[in-house]
Amino acid sequence: AQFGGQRFGEMEVWALEAYGSAYTLQEMLTIKSDDTIGRVKAYEAIVKGENIAEPSIPESFKVLLKEMQSLALDVQVLSDEGREVEVREEDDELLRAAEELGIDLSPGSLRAAAREPTVEEVEEGGERGDEEGELVVAADEQLGDVEGEEPPVEVALEETADVEVED
Known part of the structure; x- marks a missing residue:
């Protein structure tokens, strides 16, 4: 799952269950987990003073689905009413x-x-560059040969002699 999330082990779950904090547990395992979109929407709702929306499917569950599908299992996610849920x-x-x-x-x-x-x-000839005057080019683009430009010169590196350092 991307961007990680809070690590919440079995003992932490038991401790929260013992204190009867079901909503905190649901929040930790859904909204605050690896659901990056849900986290942003929850923060936005808190800032605006609105109710927090229902959490979406955590990324770890999506990974589990992909692993099961890689085993040639036809997995269908169903809602409480028995309708298929689109993941x-x-x-x-x-x-x-x-x-x-x-x-x-x-x-x-x-x-x-x-x-x-x-x-x-x-x-x-559009001169755009960074602070040092170097030309900035997008990583997915390549520059063609520019007319009048000399080809790059290859420089041979020489071996250096060993130097002893006195303490």
Whole structure:
């Protein structure tokens, strides 16, 4: 599961059960576990003074489903009423949550937000760089040969002599 979460062992569960704190236990094992979207939504609800939404399916349960499916088992998750529950991937939930908040996660908007030049901007001579004046290029783009630019020069490294250090 990504981003980890709070580690909550069997003894901690027993201790909370002994004190009758079922809601705290449910929160620890669902919202505060590895459900990153649920955690953000719970925090947002607390800040806004609203009720916390129902927790979604924890990532550890999704991993269990994938492991069972890898054993060629047809696993269906059913609700209390007997209807099948759709288990979505976290990426789908993240995109849906971003859409609800009005955040555009498309590659073009992310590149604009990061102020990375495109290959076309670099080839047209658009001078964009970092603090040291170095050209910044997106990691998924490659620069073509620029006219008038000399090819890189290979430099042979020489072996150095051993140096003794006195104490």
